[in-house]
Amino acid sequence: MEAEAQISPAKVILDTDIGPDYDDVGAMALLHAFADSGKATILATVSCNQSKYSVGVLSVLNTYFKRPDIPIGIVQGNRTVNLVAWQKWDSILVGKYPSKIKNNGRAESAVTLYRRMLAAQPDRSVTIITTGFFSNLNDLLKSAPDKYSSLNGADLVKKKVLRLVSMAGRFPKGGEFNIQCDPISARYVALNWPTEIIFSGWEIGDPIRTGIPLIRKKDITNSPVKEAFLLPSQWLHRTPWAG
DSSP states (O other): OOOOOOOOOEEEEEEEOOSSSOHHHHHHHHHHHHHHTTSEEEEEEEEOOOOTTHHHHHHHHHHHTTOTTSOEEEOOSSOSOOOOOSOOHHHHHHHHSOOSOOSGGGSEEHHHHHHHHHHTSOTTOEEEEEESOSHHHHHHHTOOOOSSOSSOHHHHHHHHEEEEEEEOOOSSSOOOHHHHHSHHHHHHHHHHOOSEEEEEOHHHHTTOOOSHHHHHOTTOOSOHHHHHHHGGGGTOSSOTTOO
């Protein structure tokens, strides 16, 4: 019998709008689980949201999953995307659990981090996963050559990125939060991204309910993932855009 082919772990950069909404805590848990099983290598975690605790939450989760040194980036500029803290779980987690980075000011520029990570990887080897807005990817495509690469952003992406997988859009039609928060960036990326794009639309995730089995497990304690799902239920039944 022929030996099974060895599949190299996917090299992943996760771009998320984590905090104050808590849905991407689940995405982070899944990504780290894939890394634990050898199916993924996490190159970086990046926030497209300027909410006060977004970087701190990423650092808490990376630390909890025993990868405290994963680089973290934050969107730059005078952005309109800064989610109002209608929930408090993010500040509670950052205050309660250990992390190397507590605030956005200590994180690297998202575009600089993207360029540094991409330049160091083999050609067409990186999968970028977005579970938030397209702000950072818009800025990456428009970025100029720097000390990490002589290529402009679009050419660097074309050379290094295998595909973009995005939780965004609603098909066959309709509005969706991640697009609506920064529609200009979303349009630019959709029209100009030089590699394959796979969209996971709102209609795919809407019927999927998660979190309850984790909340009910009595043997899991001191877990920021469990607490992130548990805390919002104390004052909010669902997120404003959830189905």
